[in-house]
Amino acid sequence: MRLSRYFLPVLKENPAEAQIVSHRLMLRAGMIKQSSAGIYSWLPLGYKVLKNIEKIVHEEQVKAGHIPMLMPTLQSADLWRESGRYDDYGQEMLRIKDRHDRDMLYGPTNEELITDIFRSHVNSYKDLPLTLYHIQWKFRDEVRPRFGVMRGREFLMKDGYNFDLTKEDALHAYNRHLVTYLRTYERMGLQAIPMRADGGPIGGDYTHEFLVLAETGESEVFYDSEITDLKFGSRDIDFDSVEECQAVLEEFTSRYARTDETHDEAVFNEVPEERRRTARGIEVGQIFYFGTKYSEAMNATVVDNEGNKVPVHMGSHGIGVSRLLGAIIEASHDENGIIWPEGVTPFHCGIVNLKQGDAEADAACDALYKSLTALGLEPLYDDRNERAGGKFATMDLIGLPWRITVGPRGLKNGVVELTSRRTGESEELPPEQAVEKIAQIYASL
């Protein structure tokens, strides 16, 4: 993309309304624009990152055999009356009356709707196991929406639901989700730690939240420092293997890691003192096994191999897709702007032309642009008539991980400059080598 043809409305000043750095940087980098309290338009740059995050979430779910679909944003209140949650859910549920005065709502989550789909179509244990998921906009009418997309009202979430014959099968589905989530967050450049979560009114031990460590996190977290040494990496997991998935769960959850909601000082004190850590974290996902709560309330049963009708065991598993943009920026920025991890960056690299209009510099930039594009990479070429300082500031602000700087002086020596946004380090090298290096970096992801 040529910047002269793009829509990238960066702001010079810090917006007064933004209290945390991710919100500030998303506004300044022209990624989002508030349309009303807690509701945002995703400007082109923000939209690109959102799609990249969505793509990673999809890919990792599909690898595990989970099936994508899509439920609507608006739901009838009837199903929520059936589950008993219509009255339980407070003012955070946006209630709507249509023109025929029917009670509708903007879905804050989808347990009822998916259970209704399941019970309409599945009757036999032979059709299990089944995990369906979707990535769809949700609405929670927060009293005080704040922190930009971190606590918005209209937000994008991946929510998946497993249906299994037995508790054992459902716990395997739970473990599968844990595995996919570890890999999902790592691909986004995040370390998200699974922490024992509060089961809430449903109770039970089978729920973990995934938290990204960041100073601005809403939750206080307590953990054994050994846990931050764990990496999931690119392991090849057989998602049908109960043992393999269970082993990952044990590896990643056996050390102490809890939020303030489940923290137990006595247990924490058993961790050697030098490994005890207290920090703040941002919740970016949660997995949950809740047994037959909804299947019993809503009569979602299958016939088992002995001919008995039994309620299915279910769980739900969520990833905060739009919230992740904020979390990634909270975890990866400096005083000049965002630093995108390669896995989610909106453009693979920037090209800065130090002397726009200079025939040689323009030709070199065009050639770089073509070479990168031919390799399937997407560069953002700053081809505006701007001072070099202004171009660098924009590139730093929007946070592309790699920048190629092209100027007449370097070209005389046959080189361009390749700069890492993260380290700030630069090296001079011939244009074709810069292209090759960038291609290698992305090929290795």
Next chain:
Amino acid sequence: MRLSRYFLPVLKENPAEAQIVSHRLMLRAGMIKQSSAGIYSWLPLGYKVLKNIEKIVHEEQVKAGHIPMLMPTLQSADLWRESGRYDDYGQEMLRIKDRHDRDMLYGPTNEELITDIFRSHVNSYKDLPLTLYHIQWKFRDEVRPRFGVMRGREFLMKDGYNFDLTKEDALHAYNRHLVTYLRTYERMGLQAIPMRADGGPIGGDYTHEFLVLAETGESEVFYDSEITDLKFGSRDIDFDSVEECQAVLEEFTSRYARTDETHDEAVFNEVPEERRRTARGIEVGQIFYFGTKYSEAMNATVVDNEGNKVPVHMGSHGIGVSRLLGAIIEASHDENGIIWPEGVTPFHCGIVNLKQGDAEADAACDALYKSLTALGLEPLYDDRNERAGGKFATMDLIGLPWRITVGPRGLKNGVVELTSRRTGESEELPPEQAVEKIAQIYASL
């Protein structure tokens, strides 16, 4: 995908509520499930086609230099009061009050919101031309939602908005959209004819609707039969060239083609009698130049090169993404089910194992599955223990354009059967040749 692990709840019986064939077939093929009147869940098969259609729409917009972004579903009523449409819009607009009693609405379209974004960030003619678009769910509270996704209440639409300095520039944007739409529909296997549309209260000649001919179409259409001979094909268009885009407009709109809303019997009668056609059509898109209507009402101006503040010239351009599934099925089906055009098919081909459990047949199917997958194709392998007749019926119903049938008798002779869903014709050939043929078909798209 192995069918035994998929969620494809096909129905044997014709659902009573479905009046038209696309609605009936989408329900029967397990593509959608109604969740409340005019609101649908997209089951896995339907979701896949929806995503394929979305992808084509995106690709063709991006080729023309139009920039993707995303606006939210819920909007504040304030902007609509500013444009004057809040009161004009009738009961089709879903009006909502949030917990603070603020007036909100579920966007039926986005002229106001995009104009607000534009005026907040663009001030100079140097930032023009600019065309922004998104694909987002909309809501229109129809009195009588019907025909499945053809006239639903919650529906997915691509809407794009151009901002230009002059009427001339805006008409070039109009022509660009016409070009992209022609190619978009052709890639989906549709012939969509641009027909002169009614400008409505805004007036003006600059609006065309795109109609797909189908017996169940809601509109009566009148056209010169020469128009159905036109093909856009794979022309390489320079979207910056005013002349090239204008020439396409002229080629595709110079013959008589109108809906009942703009039909003029006297003009129609000038078409030679043997070329006059009357038929029914389904509207699948519309392009519209409306000048400064919104920019004046909402004060969206730029400073021109003489320093004058002038309102920008705008247009809006829509494609009914979810509706297109219905339109494609209306245009392409037979008594046994759907016939997907290759461009949008949910799976590239089906594999039917005539003797599940037979070691040789199973191995041959597995090998086919692997070969196709290795070529980037996605087969649907019916690996269930079902009668051949049931498997064929399911494949015909869900409409994959190609089917490979594998059975012990053929394997003895080293062949499988490749069948075209459209023609019903079969040929026997070695498995590797069947794979190659399918790969060629999709590579040529």
